[in-house]
Amino acid sequence: MYGTGIPACVLVVNKDKPEALKNKILFINADREYAEGKNQNKLRPEDIEKIDYVFTYKREYPKYSRLVDKAEIVEKHDFNLNIRRYVDNTPNPEPEDVKAHLIGGIPEAEIEAQRDTLAKFKINPDTLFQPLRPNYASFSPEIATKSAIKENLEANPNLQATLSQQYQTLETWWQQARDDFAKLEGQNIMPQVRQELLNSLKQQFIPLGVLDEFKSAGVFVNWWQQIRYDLKTIINTGWHHTLIPDEYLLAEFFQVEEAQIEQLESKISAAQGELSEAVESAQEVASYDAEEEEKVTATTIKKVLKVLIDDLKASTGESADRERLSYQQEYDNIIAIEKRIKQYKNKLKERQEELALKLRLKRVGGEEVTEETVTLLKQIDSQLRELDANNKGEKKKINALNKDKTALEVRLSRIEGLLTEIGGQLRDDKAKQLILKKLYDWVKDQLTRYLNGEKRVLVAKVENLWDKYAVSSQELEAQREATLGELNEFLAKLGYL
Numbered sequence: 001m002y003g004t005g006i007p008a009c010v011l012v013v014n015k016d017k018p019e020a021l022k023n024k025i026l027f028i029n030a031d032r033e034y035a036e037g038k039n040q041n042k043l044r045p046e047d048i049e050k051i052d053y054v055f056t057y058k059r060e061y062p063k064y065s066r067l068v069d070k071a072e073i074v075e076k077h078d079f080n081l082n083i084r085r086y087v088d089n090t091p092n093p094e095p096e097d098v099k100a101h102l103i104g105g106i107p108e109a110e111i112e113a114q115r116d117t118l119a120k121f122k123i124n125p126d127t128l129f130q131p132l133r134p135n136y137a138s139f140s141p142e143i144a145t146k147s148a149i150k151e152n153l154e155a156n157p158n159l160q161a162t163l164s165q166q167y168q169t170l171e172t173w174w175q176q177a178r179d180d181f182a183k184l185e186g187q188n189i190m191p192q193v194r195q196e197l198l199n200s201l202k203q204q205f206i207p208l209g210v211l212d213e214f215k216s217a218g219v220f221v222n223w224w225q226q227i228r229y230d231l232k233t234i235i236n237t238g239w240h241h242t243l244i245p246d247e248y249l250l251a252e253f254f255q256v257e258e259a260q261i262e263q264l265e266s267k268i269s270a271a272q273g274e275l276s277e278a279v280e281s282a283q284e285v286a287s288y289d290a291e292e293e294e295k296v297t298a299t300t301i302k303k304v305l306k307v308l309i310d311d312l313k314a315s316t317g318e319s320a321d322r323e324r325l326s327y328q329q330e331y332d333n334i335i336a337i338e339k340r341i342k343q344y345k346n347k348l349k350e351r352q353e354e355l356a357l358k359l360r361l362k363r364v365g366g367e368e369v370t371e372e373t374v375t376l377l378k379q380i381d382s383q384l385r386e387l388d389a390n391n392k393g394e395k396k397k398i399n400a401l402n403k404d405k406t407a408l409e410v411r412l413s414r415i416e417g418l419l420t421e422i423g424g425q426l427r428d429d430k431a432k433q434l435i436l437k438k439l440y441d442w443v444k445d446q447l448t449r450y451l452n453g454e455k456r457v458l459v460a461k462v463e464n465l466w467d468k469y470a471v472s473s474q475e476l477e478a479q480r481e482a483t484l485g486e487l488n489e490f491l492a493k494l495g496y497l
Contacts, residue, residue, distance in 0.1 A: 023070040029087035045225050046218030063089040105136030106469045114461050120210045122158035146466050150459045173204050184234050223443045239432040241363045248434045257355045264348040275337045282330035305331040358422050365425035366415050373412045380405045
């Protein structure tokens with residue numbers, strides 16, 4: 001609870017229990033499952049889902065929930081309702097094998113304890129460990145460093161096949177989910193659809209063994225939180241274009257335009273690199289020493305070069321001409337590069353504005369854009385009529401308005417042509433397809449997040465064995481002796497020994 005410095009609990013009192021639950025109390029200890037926040041911790045959607053599920057169905061899970069007889073509370077604990085007396089979720093102590101620490105090796109019992117974690121991804125322990133002596137193993141030769149553990153696991157064909165199976169299962173589930181979403185338009189049936197999809201997702205993912213029922217639910221509830229407002233829009237408005245992010249329209253219809261823009265951006269970046277090199281070259285030729293913390297820019301060095309060129313104009317002689325020519329070449333080179341950058345930027349701006357117009361036309365069609373443009377032109381004409389062309393103070397504003405007017409007139413003349421070029425306004429069926437693709441991409445992202453979490457657990461379990469047993473105390477002692485030997489040699493050479 002907010003503002004409390006001690007553990008807090010929620011009591012739910014139900015006087016109408018079924019007979020099977022009479023004189024029983026369900027304890028849920030969820031104080032280890034939350035997201036850490038800067039000012040306060042928060043329950044994640046999957047945490048809320050787990051609490052709700054366990055409470056609703058009165059499920060018992062080790063170190064999480066337990067049904068306790070009233071007699072135990074009264075007779076054994078004297079009515080004390082401290083949750084950890086009934087559901088102790090303290091982590092099990094980390095096992096330590098003294099023999100392994102002393103002479104090396106990994107206890108096979110600890111490897112066996114990780115078999116379930118390895119089995120999630122069908123990892124055979126023999127690919128990571130090899131026999132060393134009775135009851136002890138060592139890491140396989142392929143794992144010579146701690147970093148090799150992650151590389152070895154991620155490259156494992158069984159792990160890759162397991163991940164592929166997860167995504168194939170999601171694709172199968174999506175075929176049903178997509179059909180359920182199709183029913184939403186105009187129908188307020190979100191709660192039913194949610195429950196159906198949640199149950200079907202869990203039914204398909206739990207048997208795979210990687211995500212348990214709560215993590216499978218976590219994939220869903222986090223996704224549902226993300227899409228619930230989109231679904232409400234679908235119910236009330238239909239498959240509206242506002243639900244489609246620009247990147248989906250760009251990928252579907254405007255890849256050529258995006259490629260052209262990226263090409264121009266690359267040219268600008270390359271030209272700016274050339275300009276930096278040209279500035280450095282000119283600074284060296286001009287022997288210009290910058291002030292402390294002064295940033296030498298193209299503008300700075302051009303001024304320096306101009307002064308040097310002007311100073312040499314009055315000088316005669318071959319040497320002065322050569323020097324002035326070298327300065328002029330550096331100056332002209334910078335000017336040429338700057339001109340090229342400006343041309344690229346102007347072209348880029350044109351392409352970006354045209355693409356923005358195409359996106360707008362694709363979304364709303366030509367009629368709305370035409371009306372909007374005509375309205376803007378009328379507003380400009382109205383403003384121009386109120387300004388006096390003979391008033392010097394208003395000329396700047398008049399010129400700016402005329403420039404905007406010309407741009408709008410050009411846009412107005414191009415609307416029909418651009419609309420034809422992009423294949424007309426977005427159709428409802430295509431909008432629906434792109435929105436569904438977005439929803440699928442989002443649930444796939446959630447699945448990836450959870451699978452990455454499981455992979456991190458797998459890697460951490462094996463790395464923990466490395467941290468504990470990869471180097472024995474005997475090896476550490478030998479390394480210590482070798483280091484001391486080297487130190488003594490240095491001390492002897494220095495005459496201290």
